[in-house]
Amino acid sequence: MAALMLRWSCLGKRWVLACIDGGSRHGRGAAIGLTSRRKRGQSSVAQQPLIAVQKSRKGEREWAAVVGLEIHAQISSNSKLFSGSQVHFAAPPNSLVSFFDASLPGTLPVLNRRCVEAAVMTGLALNCRINKKSLFDRKHYFYADLPAGYQITQQRLPIAVNGCLAYSVSVGKKPSQVSTRTVRIKQIQLEQDSGKSLHDEPRSQTLIDLNRAGVGLLEVVLEPDMSCGEEAASAVRELQLILQALGTSQANMAEGQLRVDANISVHHPGEPLGVRTEVKNLNSARFLAKAIDFEIKRQIHELENGRKILNETRSFDDKLGCTMPMRDKEGKQDYRFMPEPNLPPLLLYDTASLPPGADPQQVINIDWIRERLPELPGKTREKLIQQYGMLPEHSFTLLNEVGLLEFFQNVIKETRAEPKKVTSWVLNIFLGFLKQQNLAVNESPVTPSALAELLNLLDRKAISSSAARQVFEELWRSKGKTPSQIVSEKKLELMQDQEALERVCHTVMEGHPQVVMDMKRGNPRAINKLIGLVRKATLSRADPTVIKEILERKLSS
Amino acid sequence: MWARAVKLGLRSWVGWRRGFTSKADPQRSGRVTAEVIEHLERLALVDFGSQEAVARLEKAIAFADRLRAVDTDGVEPMESVLEDRCLYLRSDNVVEGNCAEELLQNAHRVVEEYFVAPPGMCSPKWLNRLSLSELRI
Numbered sequence: 216m217a218a219l220m221l222r223w224s225c226l227g228k229r230w231v232l233a234c235i236d237g238g239s240r241h242g243r244g245a246a247i248g249l250t251s252r253r254k255r256g257q258s259s260v261a262q263q264p265l266i267a268v269q270k271s272r273k274g275e276r277e278w279a280a281v282v283g284l285e286i287h288a289q290i291s292s293n294s295k296l297f298s299g300s301q302v303h304f305a306a307p308p309n310s311l312v313s314f315f316d317a318s319l320p321g322t323l324p325v326l327n328r329r330c331v332e333a334a335v336m337t338g339l340a341l342n343c344r345i346n347k348k349s350l351f352d353r354k355h356y357f358y359a360d361l362p363a364g365y366q367i368t369q370q371r372l373p374i375a376v377n378g379c380l381a382y383s384v385s386v387g388k389k390p391s392q393v394s395t396r397t398v399r400i401k402q403i404q405l406e407q408d409s410g411k412s413l414h415d416e417p418r419s420q421t422l423i424d425l426n427r428a429g430v431g432l433l434e435v436v437l438e439p440d441m442s443c444g445e446e447a448a449s450a451v452r453e454l455q456l457i458l459q460a461l462g463t464s465q466a467n468m469a470e471g472q473l474r475v476d477a478n479i480s481v482h483h484p485g486e487p488l489g490v491r492t493e494v495k496n497l498n499s500a501r502f503l504a505k506a507i508d509f510e511i512k513r514q515i516h517e518l519e520n521g522r523k524i525l526n527e528t529r530s531f532d533d534k535l536g537c538t539m540p541m542r543d544k545e546g547k548q549d550y551r552f553m554p555e556p557n558l559p560p561l562l563l564y565d566t567a568s569l570p571p572g573a574d575p576q577q578v579i580n581i582d583w584i585r586e587r588l589p590e591l592p593g594k595t596r597e598k599l600i601q602q603y604g605m606l607p608e609h610s611f612t613l614l615n616e617v618g619l620l621e622f623f624q625n626v627i628k629e630t631r632a633e634p635k636k637v638t639s640w641v642l643n644i645f646l647g648f649l650k651q652q653n654l655a656v657n658e659s660p661v662t663p664s665a666l667a668e669l670l671n672l673l674d675r676k677a678i679s680s681s682a683a684r685q686v687f688e689e690l691w692r693s694k695g696k697t698p699s700q701i702v703s704e705k706k707l708e709l710m711q712d713q714e715a716l717e718r719v720c721h722t723v724m725e726g727h728p729q730v731v732m733d734m735k736r737g738n739p740r741a742i743n744k745l746i747g748l749v750r751k752a753t754l755s756r757a758d759p760t761v762i763k764e765i766l767e768r769k770l771s772s
Numbered sequence: 773m774w775a776r777a778v779k780l781g782l783r784s785w786v787g788w789r790r791g792f793t794s795k796a797d798p799q800r801s802g803r804v805t806a807e808v809i810e811h812l813e814r815l816a817l818v819d820f821g822s823q824e825a826v827a828r829l830e831k832a833i834a835f836a837d838r839l840r841a842v843d844t845d846g847v848e849p850m851e852s853v854l855e856d857r858c859l860y861l862r863s864d865n866v867v868e869g870n871c872a873e874e875l876l877q878n879a880h881r882v883v884e885e886y887f888v889a890p891p892g893m894c895s896p897k898w899l900n901r902l903s904l905s906e907l908r909i
Contacts, residue, residue, distance in 0.1 A: 293864045300869035308885040309875060313868035317875050329864035350851070357817055359889035414891060415883075422886035425875075549815055559854040577861055 279484045280511040281491075282447050282477055283439030286454060287432045288464040289408065289472040290333045296407055296431035297324035297367065304470055308424040316429040318362035323557050328579070330405060330431040331374070333463035335563065335584050337433055338375025338403050340457055340591055345581050347563045349374040351405075351555040356548060359423050360410035368434075370552050373404035374561065380437070381593065382453040383611055384446055390608045398450050401436040408432050433464065439478065443511065444504030451475055451503060456592040456614060468500055477507050480524070481514045489514070490524040494531055494538055506531035510538050595620070603627075603634035612642055618656030619646070625663035632670035640670060644684070648691055661690050669698040679758050682707040710757045716749075719757075720765045723748045734770060742766060802830050802837075 292302055300313040315322035338345050350372040353365040378400035386394045410428035412421045435454065441447050455473060458464040466473040475498075480491035494510055497503045509531070514524050529538040564570070566582040596610035605613075613620045623641050630637060645666065649659060669690070673683045682702070689701045702708055710716050723745060724731050730748075733741035742763065749762045809820050820826055872885055881888040 294862075294866050294868075299862070299865065299867035301866040307872065309872040309887070310885075311869045312872065312875055314871075314875075315868075317878075319878075325862045326859060327864055328861035331861065355815070359887075412889070413886070416891070419891050420881075420883075421889045421891050422883055423889055424886055549811070551815060554851040556852055556854070559852065559857040559859045561859050576863065577858065579861070 276483050278481050278515050280442050280479065280481045280514075281439045281488060282441040282443070282479050282507055282511075283491075284437040284441070284447055284450065285476045285478070286435045286437065286451065287408075287474045287476075288337075288435065288454075288458055288466055290330050290431035290433055291462060291464050292327060292329045292333065292431060294327055294329075295429040296327055296330050296405065298322075298429055299325075300429070302430050303426075306426055308422075309426065311426040312428065316362070316425055318364075324367060324555070326558065326561070327431060328576070331561065331563075331579055332584060333431070333461075334374045334403060334405050334433055335579065335581055336461050336588060337435070337458065337463050338378065339581070339585050339588060340461055341375075341378035341380055341400050341403070341435070343375035343378030343400060343403060345375050345563060346372060347565075347568070347581075348372065349404075349561045349563075351558045351561070352552050353555050354550045354552055356550060358409070358412075359421050360412045360425070360428065362410070362425065362428060366407050366409065367555050367558075368406035369404035371554075373402040374563075375403040376401070378403070380450060380454060380457075382446075382449045384449050391606065393608055393611070396441075396446060396449075398440040398446075399438040401438050403436075404434050406432050406434055439480075444507035447475075447477060447507050448500060448504040452500065452615065453592065460589055460592055460595075462589065468498055471498060474498055475503055477503075477510070479507060479510045479514065481511060481518065489518070490526050492524060492526065492538075493528045495528055495541065497531060499533070502531055502533045505533075505536065506538060509536065513538065603638060605635070605638045609638055609642055612646070616646065616656060622656050622659075622663050626667045626670070629664055629667035630670045630674070632667075632674040636674070637670060640666065644687060648687075660692075660694050661687070665690055665698060672698055672702065676758065677709060678702055678707050679709055679756075682709070682756075706754070706756070708756060710753055716753070716757055716761065717765055717769075719752050720749055720762065720769060723752060724766070724769060731770070734766075802834055804830050804833070 289302075290296070294300060295302055295313075295316065298313040298315040300316055301311045303311055313322075315324065335345055349369055351367055352370045354368050354370065355365040357364055379397050380400055381395055381397045383393045383395055386392050408427050408430040410423055410425040412423055414421050437450065441450060451473075455466040455468075458466040458473075464472055468474075474496060477494045477497060478491045479494060480489040482489040492510065492514070494506055497506055510529070517524060525540075528541050530541050531538050563579050563581055566580060569578060569580055592614050596607070596614060599605055599610040599613065600607060613623055619641070622645075623637065626637050626641060627634060645659070645661065648661075649656065666687075669683060669686055672678050672686075673680065678686065685705065685707060686698050686701045689705070690696065690698060696704075727745065727748065730741050730744055734745065745766055746759055746762050749766070750757060750759065804826055809826060812818065813820055820829070876882050876885065876887070879887045
């Protein structure tokens, strides 16, 4: 179990959570307002997490927060979980709806093979035990976007259980200070998505679009092993990367393909866990951490003022930056789970138990799927570290930014420069420019080829470091020009003529005898002044190290 | 896993029954309290409008109670008559959909191509407000 460092500081009478912020690594997802839903997730098993909390300076009793997550990922498939209508993000309302999705009488569910494979792949990637037999159930509640009045899910016996997910959090101000944590995965289950409701308040009605009704979802339940917003956000980010690497879900929060509900409670270490609240529909990576941290603070505030925490469902208002109780809350929900009578148990096999002569289309072999699992993000990072000698935190940044890894690899392919140089340029300069102008990698005006060419010039010592930066800026500003063009236009080439350089040095030394005397006396700053003068004389086209070498040689002669 | 799930299910069902028999009038066992009726009405959107309906419910429960006369110790429960059948796996192709017009014909009210529902949660109050013709009964 991972140890945790939470630093609580007290500003006056208010507790402030200082869970060290690792910076904005998360994508620029916009929060799309999916309407509030009354779906209450399963209760996570309450366990005593091992948390070390530092005492505050005022010596008051410290608080520990406990965060569990229920993550719904839309399965990337052509058709829906139980029907043959299409899965697609934007389409005319109710055009991707079959009779089964509209819950017309006489229709029956037919399980999509691809969704089962996606669930098995995800379970294997998250180190779960795959249940060779799993069952489908009905979860009943009434809401206009759930035409059948129930959702088909896997409550009793889900397809995968007992896994773990490793993720990384910053534990200090320096980027190199990262620590690996794990969170246990309680289960992964297959379930149906509901339709979309658009509330039309002025006309007192709700408009229902069933295009999304019946789309396959993977619900991943994370045990309450996390203790702050940043940990939760990092865990979700890692899960996103894994799902995207597997291809089981595009996991794009902005498009609603990944939705997170958080279960949050606070308690004093050593005491039993507190009452938990559920914060629903956190649909943006940016607001996930904010919402969780706000709720933790709110609960502490309430408890410290002698009030009680209600076991309720809340939603996060990103404009106000706070959680609010959801409307339509009518007390505890009773979902009246019952077995889905129209679906037999789902049986999976491995190579040993595969029935001979079975139709390959009708059986799923777990071993076959395991052998064909794509490379997971953890492995990709390891390879980057080994192959290119980069630091772990660099590998994290490369994978965290969408498209950056591909960009990096394309540059490496086309350049002769050292990988460390490429890493430094991509992560510091290139990424810096992107962030400054809030652009995604695929919106970059600089192509991998252009950067590769620039690094080649630098590697050949055709230009100096500072000149390279100038060229990069120019590349960013004006599309279409190659680095070589810019170099010749701006006359940034390094002087290759050694003799000419020596003559310039000689001239400068003659012109500034005082500085030369300072140099002879051993004043270290004198030589820098001379280097500066020579550089000016050569219009910055000389390599400072070469200048220094020449000056020192002349001095000693 | 099955056995445990069923035992839990049984226990909670038994607890539920015990729950309202304990609140029962000692003269008449098997009474269903007003609280339970309200809860059921909310969950199932049914209307136990009259005492007659409640009495009918109590009789139905008493009828089902006769199941307890059967000794099921050591017998694995059956959850579905399909338990020995093969679950058919469909290949991931798009073969349905594109019938918005047909589907919307079933709707009582339509706005552009959306179904229209009343705002907020479905509740018995709302259900009772609708006339029989709107419910298409």
